[in-house]
Amino acid sequence: MKDIGLRVRDADAQADRPEGAAVGGATTLGDVLAVLRRQWLPLVLLTLLGLMAGAVHHVTTPKQYYVAATVLVDERPVALDQEITASIPFARNDTSLLNEMQVLRSLQLATEVARRLDLHNEDVFIFPPSSLARDIISGTKGTLTGLISSDAAEETQVASDPAADEARRLRGAAAKLQRDIRISRIGMSFSIEISYIGHDPALAADVVNTYATAYLDDGLNANVESTERTTAWMRNRLAELEETSAAVLAEAAAMRRTEPENVMELRELAQRAATLDALYQTLSARYAQMSLQGSFPVSNGRILTESLVPRTAALPKLWRTLSVMGLLGLMAGFLLAVLREMRERGFRVSSDIHTHTDHAFLGHLPQIEPKSAASGTPQRQVPTQFLWAVDMPQSTFAETLRNIHATVALGATDGLGRVLAVTSMLPGEGATTLAVNYANMLAASGARTMLIDLGATDAGLREALNLPGSAGLIDVLHSKAQVSDALQRLDATGLDILPAGTGRRQPVAADIVYQRHLRALVQELRNHYDHIVLDTPALGTTADVKAMLGLLDRIVLVCEWGQTPRSLVTRYLAQEPDVSQKVLGIALNKVNMAKLARYARPGWPESYLQPNAHNA
Structure with a gap:
């Protein structure tokens, strides 16, 4: 294509x-x-809104009626015109027809029609009804104009002459009629169609019929005026010829008396007198013919069809209004869809991870809604969202965690426990939920697993998992407690948890003693645990993960589906190559599985995931 x-x-x-x-x-x-799958809602809604607006516009738009009359231009040229037409008939006739069409479009003819029908006193013509949309637009325009010109000086009221006011209104009606009337040639014929669209069917029919009649009357009047001008010129010419002939005859008579021997001049005067007499006779005959023609003028055209009063309205057309408004609504929906797509800045599918970060995609973690049900004793109830991978082993959430574990296991070759940090770019993206579920899944499978909370305060895992208050990591690293005293165990899975501890610590990057003791502790724990999972602060807010890179085997980066800015992740990993090398891959958390397939191309993995897979 x-x-x-x-x-x-x-x-x-x-x-x-x-x-x-x-x-x-x-x-x-x-x-x-x-794009169509995920943006169908604005497209459909705005298209339906456009159709509804079209229906409202159709209902609130006054009906308009189309009328037309046909006039045949039947020109009867004089002898000279016939000679010219014989040589270039088509050019001459087309030009004459165009001239007649200009007569029909003239303001003079419109004024005559307006005067005959008294259009300047017809309210339906001067102030035609308008649609609701036009009223709204006109009202808004008037309001804005009033606000802009609010400081303008008030117009003074001047008494006007009624006759002058009548003439002014007649000119206004004629100008409006000239603008609204339509004059068109029918094919290549010499027929002219006069059409008009009006709100009053009877008045509209009268307009076109009167237009046709006024055009023929104008032609007759033009012929009469032309004949009168010609006959007036002929009368003057005949008088001049008569005076000249009399003068020649008088001169000849005088010469015969005084110079009878001057035969040559007498002959010339006689010939001149005869010529003038012949010209007088010819012009006199033509004058009589023109006078007779002026008494019986002949029209240059005739009316072929007159308009009848229409019974059905021509406008508005429902299908046309709905088509136009529906198309406008679809275009508006498309524009809104484009704007929404342009605002898309987060990760949605696996290809986004590959394209923008060049890291492995670890899987989708569906959105988990917290429930009141919990596991454990009443005193140590664990919210179900932290045991989801254990309670729902066939869910997409659990499958993603198993994929993470399989990827981690590919690099385990030294036989020691693996230290995995779970972090995110920004707080609140669900890194703690992933870390706890991953650790619980490993512990439930029989692996010796420890979860360490590296948060800044004790308000992290201790409150999330409803753990009892006791010493924690901070106390152990500052030699205020033993590891055995700080450990907490979840009865449901056998997971050992080392909370952050009481008090507030300095950031890891600023506490050298903390770093040294933490490194020694992790090295010792490697000998006793198969997996050590670290719940670390967000990469974008602290430098703790960067300061602990020597302790970590791999890092799992959690990004919130559709929320974490791609540019933020891309820039951070590009600017921190040491951190980027440790990143095992990126998992997308809080995924709306019902909407995920909308962002996938045909054939991509996301298009095959079941919307309810996280509940399986």
């Missing part, structure tokens, strides 16, 4: 490759379908 605004390629053939490599930056048909 050719490129039309976007390059369309086969999305299925590249489904197993990163987006950048698959399509080379091109927008594929799969991308368009994915």
